[in-house]
Amino acid sequence: MILMSQMKFATAIDCIDGRTQLPVIAYLKAKCKVDCVDMVTEAGPVKILANCEDHVLLDSIKRRVEISIRKHRSKCIAVVGHFDCAGNPVSKETQIDQILMSIKIVRSWNFKANVLGLWLTRTGQLSKQKKNRERARCQQRIWSAYTSSRF
């Protein structure tokens, strides 16, 4: 294993949904020019962040993001919403609003990192044979809608 100090990290607050993680990792590796993406997962995290009701979960998310920032020196945090989310079964429009609110919440934590929002429209399972082509396609399905001005 390569030493942690030699690697660059980004952080994703992503859904538990297994369809979302590989495309988000691939996207952030390219976008933020990092080697690894620390995954903080919850079922429908943008709902949890935007609603600001479940403080136990919010603290748990924040604590895990903080470890990624402090120990892995992550400079980029993404909050992720996605199509067909079982943990957050609301419309795209509502989820986009939640993503915007989530960005505000995460920024209010005052970590020295850029915060961006991602919406994943649809994901396909990666097959080994078509891995690279599939990965490229998955990346196209993600758009980083609301990035901070530094990106």
Ligand SMILES: [Zn+2]
């Ligand atoms: Zn989900």
